[in-house]
Amino acid sequence: MPIFIDRRLNPKDKSLGNRQRFLRRARGELKRSIREHFRAGKIADIDSGQNVSVPAGGTDEPRFEEAGDSGRRQHVLPGNREFVTGDRVLKPGQGDGAGSKPSREDSEDDFRFMLSREEVLELFFEDLELPDMVKLNLKEVLAFRPRRAGFAATGAPTNINVGRTMRNSLGRRLALKRPKNSELEAVRQELEELEAGCQNDAASARIALLLAELELLERRRRVIAYVDPVDIRFNRFEAQPVLNANAVMFCLMDVSGSMGEREKDLAKRFFVLLHLFLKRRYDRTEIVFIRHTHEAQEVDEETFFYSTQSGGTVVSTALEEMRNVIDARYPPSDWNIYAAQASDGDNFVSDSQHCITLLEETIMPRCQYFAYVEIIDERESHIFGATPNGTALWHAYSAVKDNWPNFQMTRIAKAADIYPVFRQLFTRQPAAGRKGR
Amino acid sequence: MAALLSKSGADLLFSGSDWDFATLARAHDAIEQVAREDLRLDVYPSQLEIITSEQMLDAYASIGLPLMYRHWSFGKHFLYQELLYRKGGRGLAYELVINSDPCIVYLMEENTMALQALVTAHAAFGHNHFFKNNHLFRQWTDAGAILSYMDFAKRYIADCEERHGTDAVEAVLDSAHALMDQGVFRYRHPPKLSSERQREGIRERLDYEARIYDDLWRTLPSAKASEQLDETEEKAADRKRALNLPQENILYFLEKNSLVLEPWQREVLRIVRIIAQYFYPQRQTQVMNEGCATFVHYTIMNTLFDRHRINESAMLEILHNHSNVVFQPAFDDPRYSGINPYTLGFDMMQDIKRIATAPTAEDRDWFPDIAGNGDWRATLLDAWANHRDESFIRQYLSPALMRKWRFFVLNDTAGEAHYEVGPIHNERGYEKVRTALANSYDIGETRPNIQVTDVDLLGDRRLRLQHKVKDGILLDEKSRDATLRHICKLWGYEVSLAGIDMQTGASIYERSSAEIVQ
Numbered sequence: 001m002p003i004f005i006d007r008r009l010n011p012k013d014k015s016l017g018n019r020q021r022f023l024r025r026a027r028g029e030l031k032r033s034i035r036e037h038f039r040a041g042k043i044a045d046i047d048s049g050q051n052v053s054v055p056a057g058g059t060d061e062p063r064f065e066e067a068g069d070s071g072r073r074q075h076v077l078p079g080n081r082e083f084v085t086g087d088r089v090l091k092p093g094q095g096d097g098a099g100s101k102p103s104r105e106d107s108e109d110d111f112r113f114m115l116s117r118e119e120v121l122e123l124f125f126e127d128l129e130l131p132d133m134v135k136l137n138l139k140e141v142l143a144f145r146p147r148r149a150g151f152a153a154t155g156a157p158t159n160i161n162v163g164r165t166m167r168n169s170l171g172r173r174l175a176l177k178r179p180k181n182s183e184l185e186a187v188r189q190e191l192e193e194l195e196a197g198c199q200n201d202a203a204s205a206r207i208a209l210l211l212a213e214l215e216l217l218e219r220r221r222r223v224i225a226y227v228d229p230v231d232i233r234f235n236r237f238e239a240q241p242v243l244n245a246n247a248v249m250f251c252l253m254d255v256s257g258s259m260g261e262r263e264k265d266l267a268k269r270f271f272v273l274l275h276l277f278l279k280r281r282y283d284r285t286e287i288v289f290i291r292h293t294h295e296a297q298e299v300d301e302e303t304f305f306y307s308t309q310s311g312g313t314v315v316s317t318a319l320e321e322m323r324n325v326i327d328a329r330y331p332p333s334d335w336n337i338y339a340a341q342a343s344d345g346d347n348f349v350s351d352s353q354h355c356i357t358l359l360e361e362t363i364m365p366r367c368q369y370f371a372y373v374e375i376i377d378e379r380e381s382h383i384f385g386a387t388p389n390g391t392a393l394w395h396a397y398s399a400v401k402d403n404w405p406n407f408q409m410t411r412i413a414k415a416a417d418i419y420p421v422f423r424q425l426f427t428r429q430p431a432a433g434r435k436g437r
Numbered sequence: 438m439a440a441l442l443s444k445s446g447a448d449l450l451f452s453g454s455d456w457d458f459a460t461l462a463r464a465h466d467a468i469e470q471v472a473r474e475d476l477r478l479d480v481y482p483s484q485l486e487i488i489t490s491e492q493m494l495d496a497y498a499s500i501g502l503p504l505m506y507r508h509w510s511f512g513k514h515f516l517y518q519e520l521l522y523r524k525g526g527r528g529l530a531y532e533l534v535i536n537s538d539p540c541i542v543y544l545m546e547e548n549t550m551a552l553q554a555l556v557t558a559h560a561a562f563g564h565n566h567f568f569k570n571n572h573l574f575r576q577w578t579d580a581g582a583i584l585s586y587m588d589f590a591k592r593y594i595a596d597c598e599e600r601h602g603t604d605a606v607e608a609v610l611d612s613a614h615a616l617m618d619q620g621v622f623r624y625r626h627p628p629k630l631s632s633e634r635q636r637e638g639i640r641e642r643l644d645y646e647a648r649i650y651d652d653l654w655r656t657l658p659s660a661k662a663s664e665q666l667d668e669t670e671e672k673a674a675d676r677k678r679a680l681n682l683p684q685e686n687i688l689y690f691l692e693k694n695s696l697v698l699e700p701w702q703r704e705v706l707r708i709v710r711i712i713a714q715y716f717y718p719q720r721q722t723q724v725m726n727e728g729c730a731t732f733v734h735y736t737i738m739n740t741l742f743d744r745h746r747i748n749e750s751a752m753l754e755i756l757h758n759h760s761n762v763v764f765q766p767a768f769d770d771p772r773y774s775g776i777n778p779y780t781l782g783f784d785m786m787q788d789i790k791r792i793a794t795a796p797t798a799e800d801r802d803w804f805p806d807i808a809g810n811g812d813w814r815a816t817l818l819d820a821w822a823n824h825r826d827e828s829f830i831r832q833y834l835s836p837a838l839m840r841k842w843r844f845f846v847l848n849d850t851a852g853e854a855h856y857e858v859g860p861i862h863n864e865r866g867y868e869k870v871r872t873a874l875a876n877s878y879d880i881g882e883t884r885p886n887i888q889v890t891d892v893d894l895l896g897d898r899r900l901r902l903q904h905k906v907k908d909g910i911l912l913d914e915k916s917r918d919a920t921l922r923h924i925c926k927l928w929g930y931e932v933s934l935a936g937i938d939m940q941t942g943a944s945i946y947e948r949s950s951a952e953i954v955q
Binding site: 002003004005006007008010017018019020021022023024025026060061062063064065066067068069070071072073074075076077078079080081083084085086087088089090091 | 458461462465469482483484485486487488489492498499507508509510511512513515516539543546561603607611614615616617618619765766767768769770773776842843844845846847848849850851852853854855856857858859860861862863865866870873874876877885887904906907908909910911912913914915916917919920923
């Protein structure tokens with residue numbers, strides 16, 4: 001009789017720990033390859049939900065292996081039908097060879113395992129965050145809601161807690177032996193009865209005694225208040241911060257004639273990335289799309305990205321439209337407002353000053369963050385790359401940037417720039433930068 | 438007739454595909470009877486464990502050992518196996534057997550009763566007998582100690598992770614795993630695993646040394662500097678003598694001689710090395726081990742069927758599974774993925790049985806000592822006990838079998854556009870085909886031969902490795918450099934690898950860790 005052990009009910013996932021170790025190990029590698037993928041590939045593709053397969057390259061386990069392309073070997077194979085000694089067989093890959101290359105290698109190192117779109121994006125966004133989001137949530141919260149938190153000895157009369165106050169009062173009255181009404185009544189009644197009854201010495205003596213007692217009792221009642229200020233307890237409220245996790249993202253884009261197909265395409269990609277990012281990061285996020293030529297209008301996402309319109313370029317119209325939308329629907333006390341603007345930098349000559357005024361006075365005070373992305377020609381990129389020179393709008397915005405630390409601006413010349421710029425714009429703010437707001 | 442039917446019905450071990458523990462035990466006992474009395478097998482007591490498919494995947498991931506320390510590479514293997522399994526690319530094994538005493542056999546719960554019987558015969562008797570009797574396993578592994586050793590290893594590494602951090606332990610394990618192939622003794626027997634108590638003693642001593650360590654001692658002025666110098670010189674000379682070079686077990690060498698490793702890191706290397714050593718015989722006896730198990734289950738099941746202990750439907754299922762296991766496509770078949778060790782082993786053992794009982798004139802010519810001796814059981818028991826794949830093929834592969842398999846040799850010279858067909862299964866080729874096939878199972882021939890040859894501990898402490906290049910087969914450069922990097926991490930100083938042509942002694946290449954970008 002052998003020993004039987006039924007292991008089926010043993011805890012499962014014995015190798016879960018190893019699996020987690022592997023995913024952690026592969027994480028850096030996965031992130032790197034995803035970054036490559038995003039840099040080179042079409043960003044809009046991500047949203048289609050297709051899976052991205054990732055080679056397990058950084059997790060190979062090296063050991064001394066023989067190189068397949070060197071030396072002389074002998075393979076022993078079964079199933080000879082037609083060969084005799086001395087025949088020559090073309091190697092596979094060198095034409096239509098009949099022989100298949102014998103291989104005992106395990107192809108484990110080539111395996112690619114699938115990450116879902118969610119996992120890919122999780123890795124992609126891992127160390128990205130909208131600026132100061134953490135600060136806003138944890139430190140500098142704008143909204144408070146009072147919340148009951150015990151009792152206090154001071155407070156507004158409307159907050160008196162009657163029950164607690166009366167309990168204190170009763171205790172104090174008992175401790176200080178404040179005469180009760182019934183005791184007082186008893187003395188008074190006896191006094192009345194005596195006064196109404198026959199008058200004799202004993203009675204008058206008794207009356208005098210009772211009167212003295214009555215006076216004592218009444219004095220005690222006067223001195224020992226029924227409800228004393230020390231009894232009073234107030235409901236205590238603590239102002240508890242309310243996490244303000246509503247975010248609205250304004251996407252502003254120039255769709256005028258000066259924006260060519262290439263510029264629009266780059267801007268679209270930038271917004272698509274932003275759009276994805278916001279959808280991912282926030283539970284409750286709204287996005288407002290405002291496109292503008294010489295006039296601005298709020299449009300839906302589809303129109304914003306895929307329909308065209310021609311006209312001049314007056315940037316301030318978009319800013320005004322944004323201000324109007326904020327006033328109408330997104331009070332800054334309830335919403336974290338973020339804005340991103342994409343443009344080729346062209347603007348109607350006299351409009352730039354108006355833009356500065358609008359930004360400085362109405363928009364920046366309400367915004368958590370304003371990102372301006374200027375799409376420039378590739379040939380310009382090495383000219384403008386790091387210099388303050390630039391278009392009219394760039395100049396104007398440079399002035400704003402100096403005044404507002406939460407205003408960021410940068411240039412994009414080609415598709416591959418978007419991701420690094422995106423990271424630069426929305427990467428975690430260094431500790432010093434946090435004090436900005 | 439009715440009496441006969443009922444009699445044979447009562448004798449049946451099982452009917453239908455459902456199994457329960459009572460039926461399993463009955464089948465096991467019947468199989469054991471055949472195995473011991475008929476085949477004269479000698480086995481460890483077996484411990485049959487029923488597991489689910491997920492647990493089987495888990496077991497795959499920890500290279501088949503029931504206890505294993507944690508490492509990301511096992512997670513990777515798990516993901517890989519799981520991927521294959523989920524995609525239907527590969528079925529799971531019906532069983533898994535561990536070379537231990539008692540012999541642990543995993544049975545999948547999905548198996549039908551017929552399959553459970555087949556698997557019991559295959560693993561609990563075939564593999565089990567091989568583990569207990571083959572000389573490689575007897576001399577090189579310690580079946581009684583492996584489970585307690587793995588328990589120690591798992592706890593020790595978990596303990597190290599707690600003390601030194603997961604990353605530090607992982608780094609050492611990564612490097613050690615890269616050298617697993619070079620972590621076995623090929624030429625001398627490894628020392629027996631020390632007993633639990635001795636290990637405890639060693640660990641306690643290390644703990645004690647760590648506890649009483651006092652940095653103050655270091656600040657004492659050294660009284661006699663010259664004397665000390667002499668002493669160190671002498672010590673170094675002693676150490677050099679003690680290095681015992683050349684050494685093929687690189688892990689062992691690093692464990693004993695590396696100047697940068699902490700005691701716990703040495704212990705980790707030791708654990709990896711012992712596990713590599715434990716699996717070393719299995720790698721050398723794949724054909725024999727699987728062949729033995731397949732031959733045993735085939736013989737036992739047929740015997741039970743002949744004795745009316747198994748009914749036709751169960752036997753058909755068993756034969757169906759058996760023929761799946763020994764399926765061998767020809768080399769030009771798209772399903773061909775190398776020689777199936779089950780098939781080759783099984784065919785050779787069937788062939789030995791044929792030679793022993795009904796030899797032809799050719800067999801008498803080739804195998805005068807066993808042809809027609811009539812006792813195939815003793816012949817097989819002797820072969821199972823005393824051979825490994827390479828010597829087994831060299832000794833027993835018969836011309837008849839080579840013709841049946843239609844073996845031929847393909848000469849493959851790198852850089853040429855053509856293969857050249859070498860010897861084939863004819864009178865002139867038999868010897869050469871057999872030699873070539875045997876060589877392809879010789880681990881000494883198929884794995885790179887790399888040894889530690891020299892290290893100057895007084896000078897630059899450069900560790901010199903030598904790769905004996907056979908037939909011009911070099912190392913893959915990418916993995917070579919990555920592995921050298923791992924050796925460098927464990928050694929702490931420069932490491933160089935020189936390729937020496939085995940035939941001519943000429944130097945082919947030299948690679949130093951200093952040339953590799955870290």
